Every structure is written in C-alpha cells, then in structure tokens.
C-alpha cells in the first residue's frame with residue numbers, strides 16, 4: 001500500500017525522473033503528464049521502441065533498509081541480468097528539494113529472453129521496491145506501474161514528458177547526512193540504527209563514547225596532509241614527525257582498523273557514518289596530543305568528504321555541488337586543524353609509484369586507478 005500511495009498520480013506528477021543515460025552529458029530529465037507529448041531526440045534514443053524498458057525505485061521510511069535494499073539490487077542486477085541489458089542510475093526527485101530523491105535504476109532490455117522481466121518481478125515482491133514499465137503508442141510513450149501481483153496498476157495513463165534540466169544534479173540533494181555528515185550525532189545515529197544487523201556498530205559506538213572529549217586549548221599547531229593514494233602522504237608525514245618532533249595521527253584512527261573491512265562492505269550511508277565517526281575519534285586524539293607537541297595528521301575530513309561526494313554524485317564532473325556549496329562546509333563540531341595541505345602528483349607518476357609498490361588495493365583504490373572521472377571528482 002505504502003509504495004502505491006507514494007507514487008500515486010498526484011505525487012508522481014510533481015516528481016521529475018532523471019536517467020544517467022550518457023556519462024558525458026547531462027542526465028535525461030522527464031516528468032509525467034496526462035497529455036501526450038512528442039519526445040526530443042535524446043529522449044527518443046532512451047525510449048527507442050525495439051527494447052523492453054523498466055525502471056525501479058527503492059523507497060522505505062527506514063533509511064538503513066532503503067540503503068541496503070538499493071545496494072542488494074545493484075549487486076543482483078549486475079549478476080543476473082542478461083548481457084544485452086543496459087542498466088542506468090535513475091532518480092525520482094522534486095527539483096531543488098533536499099532529501100526528496102528516491103534512487104533507482106532504468107533498465108533497457110534488448111534481449112529476446114524474459115530474464116529481465118523475471119528478475120524485476122521477483123524484486124517487485126519486496127515492499128520497498130516500485131517497478132515501472134514503459135510502453136509506446138504511436139509517437140508517445142507512457143509509464144505504468146506494475147503491482148505486486150504482476151498486474152498493471154489501473155490509473156490514468158501517465159505520458160512521458162521531457163522536463164527542464166535541474167539546477168542541482170539530483171544526486172546532490174541527499175548528500176547531507178547520508179554521504180557526508182556535518183555533526184557527530186547524525187553519524188552516531190546511523191550506527192545506532194544498525195546495531196541489530198551490524199553488531200560491530202556497538203563496539204564502534206563504545207570507542208567513540210570512550211574517546212570523546214574534544215576540547216582543545218591554544219596548543220601546538222595541527223597540520224593535516226591530504227592526497228590520493230601514492231601521492232606521498234606517508235613519506236611526508238613521517239618526515240615531518242621527525243623534523244618537527246611532532247606526534248603523528250591518522251584518520252581513520254588505529255583503533256578502528258579491525259572494523260574497516262566490515263564497514264567497507266556496507267552501503268554508503270553506513271560506510272560514511274563509520275568514517276565520519278573515525279574523524280571525531282581522531283579529533284579527540286588531536287585535542288590531547290596538541291597540548292604536548294605539534295600534531296601531523298595523515299588524512300582527515302577532506303578525505304572522508306571527497307570520497308563520499310565523488311561516489312555519490314553520478315556522471316560528469318559538472319554534476320558536483322557548485323563551488324561555495326554548503327556541502328563543502330567543515331562540520332560545525334569537528335576540531336579544525338591550523339593548516340591542510342593537499343599533495344598532488346601527475347596521473348602518470350602516481351601510477352608509476354603504485355606499480356612500484358605493488359600492494360593490495362581496496363576496491364575504491366582500484367577504482368581511482370581505472371576511473372579517471374572518479375579521480376577528477
């Protein structure tokens with residue numbers, strides 16, 4: 001009932017859909033209307049009629065369940081759909097309204113099998129998944145919602161209508177407190193909400209409770225060194241420790257090392273909350289250590305925010321939040337360093353250093369290496 005109510009005609013009409021059809025261009029935006037309209041050339045390419053077209057969206061009042069369902073579906077689609085199925089990231093949202101985004105996928109099935117339909121029918125059984133199919137009549141296309149009993153929802157026909165490009169890319173509307181956290185209690189609450197499904201959350205929260213007393217007087221300088229992997233952070237931070245007789249700290253802190261693998265396999269909401277809490281633990285360490293000596297910090301909030309934003313924002317570099325956006329603001333309650341230095345090297349030199357080192361890579365490190373777009377972001 002909930003999902004049908006959510007997408008029922010009235011709400012659907014004020015919503016815009018965006019499909020990340022071609023990563024080099026803007027997403028394709030469309031909305032729904034009871035009046036048929038001829039589609040633009042780009043939209044016609046997406047809705048070309050020799051394909052079976054579906055979209056699915058994940059919604060739930062429980063954000064942990066929503067994040068996990070979305071991640072599971074992404075995984076399932078990548079494993080089970082036939083090769084001649086295209087899967088694009090899709091969003092349903094209300095333009096410029098924060099937290100209005102319902103994330104999902106748009107699927108073009110060019111195969112002669114019914115495999116995609118079968119997979120979608122199974123997914124449709126979940127109470128938090130809405131599946132739509134797209135049909136053609138002459139030069140018009142309309143969207144229909146499939147119900148849990150695999151029938152079409154009976155309602156007024158909703159035609160696809162091109163919509164104006166959104167000023168803010170939809171993926172940026174939900175970043176605050178889903179991908180990047182701007183105060184500790186927001187990240188803390190996420191881990192509190194998943195203690196049932198991820199028992200390690202309790203241990204992490206305990207560590208946070210034990211370490212926190214972030215007050216800091218006018219101590220010694222605090223210098224953060226940031227940069228992509230193999231830009232020389234370890235080499236420089238250790239050299240600075242020696243030369244300044246400083247204390248060297250890291251974010252995430254050593255006490256979270258054994259939990260990283262567990263949280264790295266979780267969807268962004270949970271993974272990012274974990275790293276955000278890591279910064280607060282490091283902040284507590286900085287507060288204490290800077291009373292005794294200068295402190296050098298190997299990565300801190302910029303790393304957490306940059307990885308999170310680059311992962312959350314689909315498509316082109318231009319889709320990132322605009323310079324000056326509140327999403328780039330330092331969290332109100334996180335200890336601020338005196339200086340942050342970003343190390344950069346040319347992509348060729350970075351690759352040469354990574355190859356020389358030949359260590360195991362995390363999935364995100366491997367992605368940095370192969371994905372120029374991600375690195376640029």
Ligand SMILES: Nc1ncnc2c1ncn2[C@@H]1O[C@H](COP(=O)(O)OP(=O)(O)OP(=O)(O)O)[C@@H](O)[C@H]1O
Pocket residue numbers: 227228229230231232233234235236353356357
């Ligand atoms: N200034 C430099 N000139 C040339 N090579 C350097 C320089 N700084 C570091 N390197 C070399 O580059 C490689 C990566 O350096 P380092 O481990 O310090 O980077 P990192 O940023 O800490 O990487 P990661 O974040 O992946 O641990 C090492 O082999 C190091 O010897």
Ligand SMILES: Nc1ccn([C@@H]2O[C@H](COP(=O)(O)O)[C@@H](O)[C@H]2O)c(=O)n1
Pocket residue numbers: 229251252275276299300301303304305307308362364365
């Ligand atoms: N301050 C930090 C540091 C790291 N992360 C996250 O860790 C992953 C990459 O770390 P590596 O040690 O493997 O380079 C990646 O998920 C980062 O988001 C972070 O969030 N904050």
